[in-house]
Amino acid sequence: MTTPAAILSIGTEITRGELVNTNAAWLAEQLTSLGFDVVTHLSVDDDVPRIVDALRDVSSRARVVLCTGGLGPTTDDLTAEAVAQALGVGLVRDAATLERIRRRWESLGREMPESNLRQADMPEGATVLRNDHGTAPGFSVEFGRTLFFFLPGVPSEMRGLFGDWVVSAVGPLTERTTYQVHLRTFGRPESQVADMLSDIEEKHEGVTLGYRAHFPEIEVKVLARATEPRLAEDRARAAAEEVRNRLGSIVFGDEADTFPAAVGRLLRRRNWTVAVAESCTGGLIGQKLTSVPGSSNYMLMDAVCYSNASKNRVLGVNNEILRAHGAVSAECAAAMAEGVLRIAGSDVAVSVTGIAGPDGGTAEKPVGTVFFALARAGEETLSKRRQLPGDRDRVRELAAYVALDWVARAARGDLAGN
Incomplete structure (x- = not known):
């Protein structure tokens, strides 16, 4: 049986949606990796009675509770006060903690503000968790059978205290x-x-x-x-x-991989180079490819040709194609891919042209219509049409992925069905 754990996030900025709670997501992953079963996430605003209620609630559900926020020096940092009230004890000023806070301010060449005194106030009987990553110390207490850890809301400090104090303390509490x-x-x-x-x-x-x-x-x-x-x-x-x-x-x-890096590995494996011609994605494909260290070994060129004139002058797309079929067409995409292949001299070239929106769509070619083409020297140029969902940003992002995926499939020799 796994040991239940919970996460309590304290702060009005979280309950109002002003701050994305990345701390809770990170802590949940860490607890899960340690063998705990994270049974609940709870957020509460900066209100002592409601924090007390939340502490009692999560203590009934979990053996270990990780709490973040409310340990700063301002008047709305109420965690220590609420914990003391929940435990029925008073607050005591920890001299060693106060001295560490004072020295940290001195190391910055500044005098400690009076408000920072309250960061040294701990619930009576609490174990202080020294903070070597900032000014806000944490602390731990036992509430019945539940072990609580109170950590700063600043992500870098929270992660630091988690590694310094929490991991070793909770490890023996899980059997799996x-x-x-x-x-x-x-x-x-x-x-x-x-x-x-x-x-x-x-x-x-x-x-x-x-x-x-x-x-x-x-x-x-x-x-x-x-x-x-x-x-x-x-x-x-x-x-x-x-x-x-x-x-x-x-x-x-x-987990640590990226899609552009995976495409790059395939190109390296085949000893291929690539060139790109972009219209509606506006350089996004090239940006993704060149985000990978060492991409200069295979990425030769990215031609961003947004207007019809640039498609003609830079890539050599015939004006008759543009008049007869339009810039958003299989014919234009094929000519773009062939043009950039010829100019760059790459092993493979991919192109994209489409309507990302929110305007510009028609009944025949609604917003989200995107054409792609793939060209290789001495081989038939392939083209395809996709209807991509979402707003402008999502259409462009997905179009970039589809283009990169086509390059990857070409490198794998897996182009059946396009």
Whole structure:
């Protein structure tokens, strides 16, 4: 059985939606990797009675609770006061903590403001968590059977205290360990990916699959639990291998990978160079390719030709094609790809032209209509039309991914059906 854990985020800026709560997401991942079952996330505003109620609520649900926020020097930083009230104790000023805060201000060449005194006020009986990453110390207390850790809301300080104090303290409280493998995919919607993997959990003991959309990618998280670290790792890796086999080439890498880097690896493997001609994406494809260190080994040229005149003058797209078919057409896309292939002398070239919106669509070519072309010397130029969903930013982002995916498929020799 896994040990339940909870996360409590304190701050009116969170409950009002003024601040995205990245701390909770990060802490949940860390707790899960340590073997805990995160059963709830709770946010509460800067109000002592409501914070007290929240503390009592989460203490009834979890063995370990990680709390962030409300440890600063201002009058709306009320966490220590609320914890003291919940425990029925007073606040005491910790001399060692106060001295550390004072020295930190001195190291900055400034006198400590009077308001920072309250950061040294701790609930009686609390264990102080020294903060070597900022001025706000944390603390821990026990509330019944529940162990609470109170961490600063500043992400860098929160992560620092988590590593310095929390990991070693909570490790003995869970009987199971976990191992995760993250696989990143592009090319299928989340529902299809889930359908393709529907029986993985049944086949692999202790394994749970999770899915997370990072448009336009889908991340598959393979989480394995076991009583021993090696067993958890073996389970996760075995299940991940089957996931890779099921999904095939739409899996492009692991958690730390990027789609452009994966495309770059394929180009390097084939010793290919690439050139790009862009219209509606406005340089986005080239930006993605050149975001990868070492991309100069395979990226030769990115021609951003937005107007019809530039398509003609730079890429040599025949004006008759533009008059007869328009800039948003398979014929124009093919001429763009052939033009940049000729100019750059690359092994492969890809082009994109379309209507990203919000204006410019017609009944025949509505917003989201995008044409792509792929050219190689001595081979027939391929073209395709896609109707891409979403607003302007999403159409452009997805178009860039589709173009890169086509280059990757060409490098793999997998162009069946375009």
